[in-house]
Amino acid sequence: MMNHADISRIAEQLRACGMQAIELHSAGTRLRIVTRQHAPQGAQAPLAQGLPLSPEALTLVRSSGLGVLRLRHPAQSQAPLAVGMRLDKGAPAVYLESRGIFKSIAAPVDGDVAELLVAEGDKVDFGRPLFTLRGVAQS
Known part of the structure; x- marks a missing residue:
């Protein structure tokens, strides 16, 4: 199970790679993380x-x-x-x-x-x- 720290790390890596979003699917669960370039x-x-x-x-x-x-x-x-x-x-x-x-x-x-x-x-x-x-x- 992911916690806030895990999600924050994924978002930081998305920003570092220039990506804006990622969507993960697993066993009927869907997680979508969208980063904001400007907080x-x-x-x-x-x-x-x-x-x-x-x-x-x-x-x-x-x-x-x-x-x-x-x-x-x-x-x-x-x-x-x-x-x-x-x-x-x-x-x-x-x-x-x-x-x-x-x-x-x-x-x-x-x-x-x-x-x-x-x-x-x-x-x-x-x-x-x-x-x-x-x-x-x-x-």
Whole structure:
């Protein structure tokens, strides 16, 4: 089974070879990877990889699947995700809706939402940048 890192490596190799897409078929499963030659603005924020965060550190949060983006779960009363909102590591931040099922995407680190890169109702695909978090200084 492929994970995000495997798919990212394949996409990097596609870009390096000048290819834009690849489609893999195996035992009734189809995987299509389409690369973007120019990443959306804000997509180049550094990813935190277990390093201590400074107040200036940004973490880019990407989609872990396909679906329609929801900035809050419709069955819950919390406020929708917004710039400046404080998130705790592991807390649901946004949701992907697919066929009536909601899958949460959790905050990977403690932080404040620095930038929203998507809007309510956007169709998102795997790996699309969703928002950035500004790290909260550890005391």
